[in-house]
Amino acid sequence: MTTALYDVPGPHTRRRHRTYGIAATAVLLALIGWILYLLFDTGQFTAAKWTPFLYKGIQELLLKGLGNTLKAFAYAAVLSLALGAVLASGRLSEHRAVRWVSTVLVEFFRAMPVLVMIFFVYVALKAEPLVALVSGLTLYNGSVLAEVFRTGVNAVERGQGEAAQALGMRKTQVMTHVLVPQAVRAMLPTIISQLVVALKDTSLGFLITYEEFLHAGKLIASNLDYDLPFIPVVMIISPIYIGLCMLLSALATWVSRRQRRNPKVEAAEVGPPEPGTLLPGAGQHPAPPRE
């Protein structure tokens, strides 16, 4: 927390701040009240719009959608971690051709919108929606994770690799026994945060008619028998979706705080609990300060 921006308030300032605080709170409450008024005014809380959620079939439909979302996420997470590992080892390779090919792949897939890849697989290769969604997410998140892994390996103190080589280890052994374990521990917060991105992007499956969470919501929302309960659907879906992502983000922050105290990652800087977004061609971000 930056406290250097203002003095510790005295009695007079405290009173002033309290006035501001009350005014700001009043404005925010008024805004919330207005939204609630609109919701009531347009009849969003009528029984007709909410009773469908008591039906077993509707609940099962929502749960099935959520299950499909999590399934796509699980496939995408595992596959992008694998692809990330392959591409990262390619970029760290000693052979120029391998390095060059992996660099081109990583830079290309990072520069493309995920949706373009998903649509390409879906429309041009005529794949199943799930396959299209998972392959699009894998290509994008895999390339970003490759960069995260590479940054992690490069961030391990040089002495570690040199010491391993001095002990007579081969380059693969140096990687797998010395550099990668430290790099992965250090980059774990960033890796988890990138998985949050993958989880959020599974909702793109909605656009290619993959039967995921939003799709289930849309089905219910466009049902005339239930008086088109669009707003209730959003009010039920968003907390679940946002809550899932928040849980995973919170895990990233927790891991990041924990790894900073971990003696096993002393030789590498712990990555920020934020997804790995690097500006193409601009090198590395300045490391965010430790809070």
Added chain:
Amino acid sequence: MNVLLDNFSLYGKGLLGTVELTVYASLLALALGLLMAGFRVAPVASLRVFGTVWVTVLRNTPLTLLFFAVVLGLPRFGLVLPFQLFAVLALGCYTSAFICEAVRAGINTVPKGQGEAARSLGMTFPQTLGDVVLPQAFRSVIPPIGSTLIALAKNSAIAGSFSVVELLGTYKTLNELGYSIVWSFVWIAVGYLLVTLTISALFNVLEKRWGVAR
């Protein structure tokens, strides 16, 4: 090649749509993000809470869900606007959360002594933040803001599925006209590369001119 030459105006319209969306949403995101960053470091507790909630919720919201709620939801309140405006609203609000975090991280890179010196000269909080800290923070936030805006340009592809004219949406028309799907996607990809590389180049220039490593 024929796909591009035959449908140059279609591609041009799509590219223009993407650029327009990106520019307007960027402006909204920068303005909102800066405001929220100000809220998050303000001495007034309720503003801090509001900023934190705004950022935490929006950062964890899937953009498709936001589009879904804004484009299909707001009209239920009698708010009928052009789709493009809805798209700018959704994209801008979503990205503002990331801009806010970038700016806040930038504020934290400014040495404490700067703020302390400003305070000791009797500057108020808005003066300290606006005249001393933010101009210095600006120098270190150029790369993260650049990558956030590139992400915004890429995210604008979602708008195409919500009835907004933009680059990715052109594939539908081309598909109906019977052109090769693979080639139409190649040119769409080139279009996106054009947009993202332009933003990247722009921010590299800014970084060279103003950036400073702390």
